[in-house]
Amino acid sequence: MMITPPEIDEAILEFASSIVDLPELVYIRLATGAASTDCSENVRQAISQSGGHMVKGWRIWLLPGKLLQAEAHSVWATPNKVLADVTPTGDGDTESLFFTDPNMTESPGDDFIHSPRKNICRHPVVDEYIDVVRVANEWSDKQSHGILVLPDIPEQARAIELNRQLLALRIEEEAQQDAPSNGG
Numbered sequence: 001m002m003i004t005p006p007e008i009d010e011a012i013l014e015f016a017s018s019i020v021d022l023p024e025l026v027y028i029r030l031a032t033g034a035a036s037t038d039c040s041e042n043v044r045q046a047i048s049q050s051g052g053h054m055v056k057g058w059r060i061w062l063l064p065g066k067l068l069q070a071e072a073h074s075v076w077a078t079p080n081k082v083l084a085d086v087t088p089t090g091d092g093d094t095e096s097l098f099f100t101d102p103n104m105t106e107s108p109g110d111d112f113i114h115s116p117r118k119n120i121c122r123h124p125v126v127d128e129y130i131d132v133v134r135v136a137n138e139w140s141d142k143q144s145h146g147i148l149v150l151p152d153i154p155e156q157a158r159a160i161e162l163n164r165q166l167l168a169l170r171i172e173e174e175a176q177q178d179a180p181s182n183g184g
Contacts, residue, residue: 001167002061002069004093012060015068015118016099019058023099028075028085030094039074039087040109046086051079056108057100059085065173066121066166067129072106072113073098125169129162 005012008025016023034042043054059073075098076084085096106113114137119126136159 001091002063002067003091004089004095005060005062005068005097008097011118011120012062012068012097015070015116016058016060018118019070019116020099020101020103025060025097025099026083027095028083028098030088030096031076031084031086034086034088037087037090038109040107042086043074043076046076046084053077055083055100056104056106057098060097060099063166064170066119066123066126066170068118068120070116072104072108072115074108123169125162125165129159129166132159132162 012025013023016025031046034045040054047053053076055075055077057073057075058070061069061071063069073085073087073096076086078084083098085098089096104113114134117130117133119130136156
């Protein structure tokens with residue numbers, strides 16, 4: 001499962017810089033109450049209720065030790081210019097990692113915007129996953145919070161299998177880290 005990165009490290013800075021020049025990464029507190037996964041609609045509702053404006057950019061997701069993903073995302077700038085993420089992550093997070101993209105013209109949630117991904121472990125399964133998902137994205141028009149919704153195409157089954165392999169690798173590595181050493 002993808003999570004909000006717990007810290008902004010060099011890999012995240014490098015990844016964000018490959019998307020936007022000089023990204024300003026910020027943790028944004030998630031507002032309570034929104035149930036929809038449509039970030040642009042949530043922001044429009046916040047604007048209609050309280051003013052402010054929409055800010056477009058990228059929410060960063062992490063598959064720990066394996067993969068970084070940037071998801072096109074909109075947040076709400078309150079009338080006093082404080083950024084608030086009014087779209088829940090779906091996994092109980094209290095904040096999200098976000099950076100603005102002044103060149104983004106599409107509306108995240110309304111328009112499909114491909115998610116850049118980066119292998120941070122150099123494992124070939126991660127590379128294959130990124131390639132398969134890229135191909136599948138050419139067919140897909142929906143994505144929600146790091147979860148790809150694929151049409152019924154050959155890449156779908158392979159992407160699902162690769163996702164299982166990635167999760168298994170993560171679980172295996174966590175188990176190895178938690179296991180007591182047999183040294184004397």
